[in-house]
Amino acid sequence: MSDTELHEDTPAPESELDEDDRLKPEFVSAVLEAVAAGDAEAARARVAPLHPADIADLVELTPAELRPALAAAISDLIDGDVLAEMNDWVREALVDALEPHQVANIAAELDTDDAVAIIEDMDFEDQREVLRALDPDDRAAIEEALSYPEETAGRLMQREMIAVPEHWTVGNVLDYLRADEELTTDFWEIFVVDPAHRPVGTCMLSWILRSPRAVSVSDVMKREQTLIPADMDQEEVALRFQKYALISAAVVDSGGRLVGMITVDDVVHIISEEAGEDILRLSGAGEGDINEPVLLTVRTRLTWLFVNLGTAMLAASVVGLFQGEIAKFALLAVLMPIVSGMGGNAGTQTLAVVVRALATNQLTESNTLRMIFREFRIAAANGATLGIAIGTGTMLIYGIPALALVIAAAMVINNLIAGLAGVLIPVTLDRLRIDPAVSSAVFVTMMTDVMGFLSFLGLATLVGIGG
Structure with missing residues (x-):
């Protein structure tokens, strides 16, 4: 051995x-x-x-x-x-x-x-x-x-596979498998092809082994099959395997001819890789591989950190519009990060759900509106609950009814913004053929920071807190 x-x-x-x-x-x-x-x-x-x-x-x-x-x-x-x-x-x-x-x-x-x-x-x-x-x-x-x-x-596909013509019998297939030593030894299905080498069906090995030799392959094969175009993205391949519980699948070229096969062991690796990639892209961490060269990792992360720096400066400029009110009433500076921070967390939750739904084809054009209304209701419920909690806490600690109402209302508003942004931004990017996992987090964070500061400080100014 x-x-x-x-x-x-x-x-x-x-x-x-x-x-x-x-x-x-x-x-x-x-x-x-x-x-x-x-x-x-x-x-x-x-x-x-x-x-x-x-x-x-x-x-x-x-x-x-x-x-x-x-x-x-x-x-x-x-x-x-x-x-x-x-x-x-x-x-x-x-x-x-x-x-x-x-x-x-x-x-x-x-x-x-x-x-x-x-x-x-x-x-x-x-x-x-x-x-x-x-x-x-x-x-x-x-x-x-x-x-x-x-x-x-x-x-991704393997070229080593078993393909036989549909006019063969089970006996012909068995003799072929035993006589040709050059054939691959690792396979679960036999592909049945027409004279143009286009797949017309599949036979599981168990069917071949349990059928009489004289039976025609065309009588035992399954004609319904999932064909994989050679240019299909591997993530879509993984989704098809998952959806139809495939063990292997035929890969065809642009003319519909059989050129290879993909097996479930390869797809397991893809599912793991793609899931990890999406999570890392949401954070802007690149591939996130601990074996990746340090300089490449620095360059990848620094790119997105600079983008985040720009959005942070935009949020800071909103705060700058209200520096007079903040100077008069310092409690505004103490409480405003709570509104933006909670909105950011809520937006990230929604974003993670939506990006996953897009990646797994659960979210399509046919149910996008339903998804928007669903997340809006969730955001309203969460915002109202958090608003009551933070408003009550502010009242108990500081004893200022107007301030309690302002921060409660701002919490509701920013949670609604976060819920809508968490859905609309990745869906829009997906429609524009831009990977939502790469770009969405930056825009959602910007929206929740800007709207959190604007709603809280704007409402405080309107009701005259600190005036």
Whole structure:
């Protein structure tokens, strides 16, 4: 049995994992101590039983400056399966340190989608060298995948699949699967195609195994199927898998011809990635990967911090309009952050719900108005409750009825603004084909800050508080 087969089939020893299936710190330290001592055999002996995903975790948990030494010590264990499980930034650094022929050897072992994930982030010249080192068939498949835009079904799909003509019998299919050693061994469904190689149905393996040999494939196949266009965004692919409970799905080109398949294991990664990306984009934190280069992280975060600085200055200018009233009655300065802060929190709650609803296709043109009215009612109820609470508290503490009424009314107004902004801003951006997860938070925060200060200070001026 090869080393690859060994760590594919053998989970990490329980003693090396904690209760959350993570590598224990003492295990990581022991491996790194062996590497530092130059005892590559001891390091390799400890790492060899691990699953590829655990080896990938080990590399990621190793400080960046020690990773080259670790990779050199266990180089024969870092194969395609390990790289496919590895964090993008860590993998890119390791791949850059390999020779093109080494990358080509690793890519040749993998399914097309995993090979593409390794090659796509390389420099153009390095890509060319790796592709030239591949077999013609592998090179053609990877070049075709790279021709599709990033984060589309074409990049995600596997070319290794089983497709048979509809006039075959079950016996023909079984003989074909047993006779052709070049066929992929990992599949759940068999795709049935017409003479033009367009998918006309699917057969689950269980149907094939339980049907008599003489039965025609067209009699046991399911004609209803979910086809994935090769240029479909991967987030939409994940939504289709989730909606229709798919295990695998055929990918078709612009002419409707079968070009690949996507399996549920790939979609699980997408769902996790996309969910994390949306949350991080709402905060302006970029990719939020702890392995991302520091300078790139600084640049990404600083961009949005500058945008926030501009919106904060706008809010401050509103406060400046009422500096005379604030100077006369200092309590206004004490209480006004409460109104804007609570409005910001309420807007963020609504925004998170709406962005998720847009991302999962729960919110569409057909139910947008219903969503607006729903959030308006919620904002009114929350605003009234908070207004009564803050008004009562202000009255008890300061004993000024007018001030209590003003802050209560401002709280209601700003919560209503927050609820409407939390819906209308992301929906508008989505209609304009702008990712609402990236830009919405800045505008919602600006609206709640500006309207919070304006409503509170404006009402205080109207009723003559501090005059």
